[in-house]
Amino acid sequence: MNTIICRHCDLVSERPVLTKGYVAKCARCQHTLYKAKAANAKKILALALTALLLAPPAFSFSLVSVHLLGVTEQTNLLQGALLLIDFAPIVAFVVIFCAVVAPVLLAACMCFSSACIVLNKRPRLLSPVLKMTSLLIHWSMLEVYIVSFMVALFKLNSYADLYYDNGLFFLVALLILNMSMICEYSNAYYWDFFTNE
Incomplete structure (x- = not known):
């Protein structure tokens, strides 16, 4: 039953x-x-592969350059989170997990499960990957990081000169891909594929 x-x-x-x-x-x-809803596995696979390709530059390239009192500082997402370790280690861990680890793992899980559907394969690993995908959808919070980042930029704008770098564009593109994957994904469809031999 x-x-x-x-x-x-x-x-x-x-x-x-x-x-x-x-x-x-x-x-x-x-x-x-x-x-x-019937999820389009080929579309999700393409989105997930693109997200995995965009993740390294999004997290390693500089997001913004801050020019204040003749000094210019650049930072990326990982550097910003690692700076928090001394002052607020729990916040640093949450930022790294929700803004870096969870989105990358979610894209990898969706890539794997979508490839299984496209290739019509049902490996044993598919069941734990589908369970992990269900969990990671709720923990992938790249949009929360972007909103808080934009609030910080608006507050800094009156004190310093800000210059947007390439990493910000990669990060926004990654956010759009992440949200598109989540909207297209259907947990019931993927489980139906796994259970129906």
Whole structure:
């Protein structure tokens, strides 16, 4: 029997077969259980591969140059997070995990699972990768870092001269790819592929 558990009220119910565009809701609390959408694995694979290619320059190239009192300083995402280790190690760990590790792992997991669908392969590793993907979707918070970074830039703008560097454009492109992958991804579709031999 194919069952599904509501994440809000833990009601176990039989999983209905839905046609594309319909939504399954919990009988008890009316929260959405899953949406019936056929994910385009080739599109997600292309997005994930591109995200993996953009990640190294996005994290290593300079984001912004700050010119203050005749001194110009450049920094990238990793340097900024590593500077926090002495003052706030927990914040530094969260920034590194949510803005660097989780987005890269998410792109790698989606790349692997999409390649499995495109090549019609079901390796044993696919099940843990799908579980990890479900977790990483909630921890990949590149957009939160970008918003906080932009707030810091607006505050610095009145004190110093700011020059945007290439790393910022790579980071914004990576953010757009990350959000596009998450929007296109369908957890139910990928699990259906894994369970239906």
